[in-house]
């Protein structure tokens with residue numbers, strides 16, 4: 001039986017909390033030392049389950065942005081291709097599921113040639129190839145919020161309950177040069193090799209406000225603020 005308590009993510013009470021990886025266990029690059037502590041938090045079964053689907057969705061798309069020449073990522077890339085390969089299916093039902101994922105992926109392919117990289121998403125780097133994978137902002141937001149909740153708990157021992165709020169920023173690197181340089185100067189960093197980097201700090205004028213800049217595999221980056229009283233207005237998009 002799991003522990004009783006509140007889920008880190010949805011903050012609802014559960015009498016059977018599961019252990020959830022903040023960054024999916026399978027997302028750590030091959031060279032991650034075994035001694036590295038993988039962040040885990042308590043989560044309800046529903047969140048754990050739903051977030052697994054969100055992570056698979058992102059994994060299939062982000063892995064296509066990785067450089068296949070980098071040996072650290074080869075295992076991730078092979079696994080992502082296998083997950084949508086109908087010929088690797090173990091039974092007819094599995095085959096249909098893989099085919100469906102492959103069809104969805106193919107529908108999300110966008111040609112990057114001639115596209116303004118600022119108008120693509122995610123948009124941290126120039127894509128490694130002329131092909132990009134579009135993905136849903138709702139899925140991305142759900143994932144980002146999860147990671148911010150996990151990081152806030154692991155690094156600051158802070159759960160995020162109302163009225164506290166999270167604001168997510170997805171901006172192209174070239175648009176945040178000024179602000180980012182200013183923010184980055186105050187950020188400390190938790191990182192796992194070329195896997196994940198969580199740069200974090202407290203706002204200079206209010207130490208209750210947390211700042212995060214989270215980068216995954218060097219291809220997907222977002223910024224987030226956590227404020228104890230939430231945010232009254234919406235961010236400019």
Ligand SMILES: [Zn+2]
Pocket residue numbers: 007008009010011012043044045046047048
């Ligand atoms: Zn939950």
